[in-house]
Amino acid sequence: MSEDSFARERSNRRGVALVAVLYFLVVCALTITAVLFAQRFAKRNALNTANGTQLLAAAEAALHSTLSSWSSADRSRQAVGSTVASLATINASMRTTTHVTRLTSRVFSITSEAMFGGSNIARRVSLLVRLPFDATRVRGALISAVDVTISAQVRFATDSTPCDTASAAVILTPNAALAIDADIPPGSQPSIVRDSIADDSSIYLRVADTWWSELAQRADIRLAADARITPTPIVVAGQCSTSNANWGDPRGLIAECAHRAPLVYVPGDLTIDGGAGQGVLLVDGHLAIAGPFTFSGQIVARHGIETLADNIAISGAVYAWRASNDASVSHAITSDVRLTHATTLRYSGCDARHGIASWLQPRRVRERAWSELF
Numbered sequence: 001m002s003e004d005s006f007a008r009e010r011s012n013r014r015g016v017a018l019v020a021v022l023y024f025l026v027v028c029a030l031t032i033t034a035v036l037f038a039q040r041f042a043k044r045n046a047l048n049t050a051n052g053t054q055l056l057a058a059a060e061a062a063l064h065s066t067l068s069s070w071s072s073a074d075r076s077r078q079a080v081g082s083t084v085a086s087l088a089t090i091n092a093s094m095r096t097t098t099h100v101t102r103l104t105s106r107v108f109s110i111t112s113e114a115m116f117g118g119s120n121i122a123r124r125v126s127l128l129v130r131l132p133f134d135a136t137r138v139r140g141a142l143i144s145a146v147d148v149t150i151s152a153q154v155r156f157a158t159d160s161t162p163c164d165t166a167s168a169a170v171i172l173t174p175n176a177a178l179a180i181d182a183d184i185p186p187g188s189q190p191s192i193v194r195d196s197i198a199d200d201s202s203i204y205l206r207v208a209d210t211w212w213s214e215l216a217q218r219a220d221i222r223l224a225a226d227a228r229i230t231p232t233p234i235v236v237a238g239q240c241s242t243s244n245a246n247w248g249d250p251r252g253l254i255a256e257c258a259h260r261a262p263l264v265y266v267p268g269d270l271t272i273d274g275g276a277g278q279g280v281l282l283v284d285g286h287l288a289i290a291g292p293f294t295f296s297g298q299i300v301a302r303h304g305i306e307t308l309a310d311n312i313a314i315s316g317a318v319y320a321w322r323a324s325n326d327a328s329v330s331h332a333i334t335s336d337v338r339l340t341h342a343t344t345l346r347y348s349g350c351d352a353r354h355g356i357a358s359w360l361q362p363r364r365v366r367e368r369a370w371s372e373l374f
Helices: 003-068 072-077 212-217 349-354
Strands: 083-089 094-102 107-116 122-130 140-144 148-150 155-158 168-172 178-180 192-194 227-229 263-266 270-272 275-283 287-289 293-301 305-307 312-320 337-339 343-347
Touching: 003 094, 003 107, 003 122, 072 349, 140 155, 140 337, 148 168, 155 168, 212 263, 212 275, 287 293, 293 349, 305 312, 312 349, 343 349
Parallel strands: 140 168, 140 312, 148 178, 148 337, 155 343, 168 192, 227 270, 263 275, 270 287, 275 293, 287 305, 293 312, 305 337, 312 343
Antiparallel strands: 083 094, 094 107, 107 122, 140 343
């Protein structure tokens, strides 16, 4: 073999070796790049999964916080079709936004979204809830299954708000006796309707789709039998107190206790010496109002009602049902309704519904609920 041929063969071998080395280096580089990319992708996925889990937990926490702090008083005033938004900051990098939309008079949609600040990573959850049904089959300032006496100083009024319209000032069973003071001119006498529906016990013993016995067990305030009380709004350190003497404040929407509307139950007689309150008052005995008293909501008494002082104003609805079979429950002489002195009863569907605010907590609509994640 000549020297030139040997040199050419040697050069060719070097070229093949160089190509092989370059190919090996390229393959190694691609392999390393693929491994690094896979590690980075796995790390990013793990981070996104961790972030998504945190965001989802924060969104669910915000949603359930909205349920636990549900204000029926605020929601009852929210217009159908409107949305109320609330923002919360979890930490320096995470925030939540919750929207409560009123779809119908009873159905609400709650949507909570959690997001990291400065990024598009977010998680959203939503839920449909429904308020318990509150059937208002009779609409009057006073609904009574017992005899009623009305003096000349008593006045009846109806609410002009769009909640509903009163059927009459006083609704009686067909057999109940009615005595109206002769000094009341015929044109000023309250409108009276006698209806057999006033004989239905559920009108008196069922509130917010819940029977009397359960309401008594789960009352916000339970007083002793034969109690005397002067309820009044109580504010401690800028916060509305939850004491038994505090029945909320019906005299202003911006007052500290404006949203307190308790369910009050008394297993016997009750004497109110004056004051103010709102909510639902259930009296298993005789109710006597012996002082100036302002109340908004519903009152149900089973052993008669009497007013014994001036400046008594009740807005909402008052119910008088028949006495229970246990005669020892009440010491009152009569189980009738006796309205005297300067007393004003105003029928208000809005105030009656606001009175059951503490009981009208939303319940999940299981058959229509959904959750949205992205």
